[in-house]
Every structure is written in C-alpha cells, then in structure tokens.
Amino acid sequence: MITSLEMYMRERTPIIRSKRLIQELFVFIWLNGKAQSQQGYNDDLVMSFCIGLWLRDTTLKLRQQGIELNKRTLSQFQKTTEPVIYTGKPNNAPEGWNWNNGHYNENLTWLL
DSSP, X not given: OHHHHHHHHHHTOSOOOOHHHHXXXXXXXXXXXXXXXXXXXXXXXXXXXXXXXXXXXXXXXXHHHHHHHHHHHHHTOOOOSSOOOOOSSOSSOOTTOEEEOSSSEEEOGGGO
C-alpha cells in the first residue's frame, strides 16, 4: 500500500484537500527500511488514505471481473423451441433398460 501511495504521489493523481493529511505526509518517512511518521507525529491519516486508495483500486478491478463473469454467464443461456418439463417419470421407457438378473427381467427405468 505504501508503494502504491508513493506511485500516486509521484504521478500527482489524487487531489488532497485535507491540510492535516498534507502535514502528516510531510513527516511520513522511511526509517530503517520501514515507512512511518517521524517521532512525535502521527501517521493515522496517511495509513487510512493508503487503505482508501487500495480499496478504490481493488473494488474497480473486482467490479470489472464481476461484469465480465456476468456477461459470460448470460451468453450461455439459450432459447429452446419446445418447453422441457421434468416430471420424474419417463414418458417412453427406452429400450435397453431391462436387465435379466438370472431369475426374472427387471425394469431399470427408475434409475432415470
């Protein structure tokens, strides 16, 4: 998130209207390889700003993926000319569903 904030600041993409956030950004530094505010200052606004930028990027990407998924799903729907209604009982018992178990012929259409 911090790297993303750095990229946004270099590109000057976000418009910041908060004086307090701007003041915290001026004292937000890298210290021993860790991004943090200078001693005696706060970084809560900077961190919440980073989270907000990350959420914006993530939700836009996920929204686009959701739209594409919906389009693919809807493109698979097809219109049929005859209504197909499943009643649970076969109208015509197909051939080949009779089995001779050695004692008598058994009808296996109940498996359908």
